Amino acid sequence: MLSILIPVYNYNILPLVEEVHAQAIKCHIKFEIIVIDDASDIRFDSTEKVKAFSNIKLIVLKENIGRSAIRNLLANKAQYNTLLFIDAGTFPKSKEYIASYIEHKEKDVVIGGMIGEKVAAKKPYKLRWIYTKERESHKSNKVLSSANFLIKKSVILKCPFNESIKTYGYEDLLFFNTLKAEGIKPSFIDTPVIHDSKEDADxxxxxxxxxxxxxxxxxxxxxxxxxxxxxxxxxxxxxxxxxxxxxxxxxxxxxxxxxxxxxxxxxxxxxxxxxxxxxxxxxxxxx
Structure with missing residues (x-):
């Protein structure tokens, strides 16, 4: 019924996998979790532990393919038609995170939003924390972000991410505007993930x-x-x-x-x- 898709690069994915797995079990649904590591430079000992969970698949790429291509690859690997993308480096705010999305499973595209950590980050992490708070926060309720969204597999296969974009930036805007051009508009719900703002200003x-x-x-x-x-x-x-x-x-x-x-x-x-x-x-x- 639900494919939970997690792209990861240089991040400890275990806490996020534990949380979404527990929530999916609680919802009593058919689900799978697919984690694809985009050839991370940093290896976490805990990464291999995710294989112990039920209904999970861990794929480690030998070469980095980029933010857009990895999302397309996740979509192609999914066995269900309802896909939930969650970025590594984020964490569900609510214990009803999965349940909230299931309520909207019939919609083509649903964006849940993102918020920053409650405690303000200090220098040199302050810039990223403020940017998340003022520009990416779900409170604005209209931020086009692929960090936390649900989409039908048939939709993303028809309008995939532009794989010419290998690095960070504007792949989300292009993707959602491509959907808009096809007459597919996202719904916005208050089901945010918390962004880990520990990224220095440089x-x-x-x-x-x-x-x-x-x-x-x-x-x-x-x-x-x-x-x-x-x-x-x-x-x-x-x-x-x-x-x-x-x-x-x-x-x-x-x-x-x-x-x-x-x-x-x-x-x-x-x-x-x-x-x-x-x-x-x-x-x-x-x-």
Missing amino acids: TFIKKTEQGLQNLHHLVKSNEKLIQDSSVVKYSNKINSLKLSGLVIMLFILTKPLLLKNLKSSYPSMRLFDFYKLGYFCKLKQKH
Whole structure:
């Protein structure tokens, strides 16, 4: 009835598997859990322990295939038509997490949302914690995220993730906008996972830059499917006003100060937004 699909890279998956397995058992449903490790650099001794659970399959890839391809692979491996994707690095907030999704099992796509940990992270993890709280929180209830969502197998096979996107960033926006173009709109429910915000600012900024490079590639190949991106909207507006050069110059001049703030104990989301905009405008100038 339900395929629980967990992509993992460099993360201890055992606590998450224990939780969703226990909840699925409690629901008295037919289920399977498939974990695919995307050629992690870090090996956890506890990873092999997941094989001891019933109805579970652990696959360890020899080569990294990326965030989009691993989701497509999970979907193809699933035996049931109702798929629940949960990212490693997250954990269900509620003990009724699986039960809540089962109530919506007849829908094509359902997004449960994400929240941050209650206790604020300290430097150098503060930036990621604030970003989750202010930009990814389920409270906004309209965040398009593949970290925690349910989808029919028939739907994702028809509209798979774009496997040209290998690294972090904007694969979710492209995927859900592709569904939208096919007339498939997601439902949003309050069934969030808690995001583990223990990612330092340097790592998160680097991943953000990778994401913006993905976005730039997508703009050149199919801008219509990423029009919802605020970075694209603002950069287009700036370009129409012939202010791109000014924004790029300000970005270059202030970049050291921006990075100092983003790596501090009090990072500003507005400055982070400007960092992304300036970086993206600079990418467009190069190409």
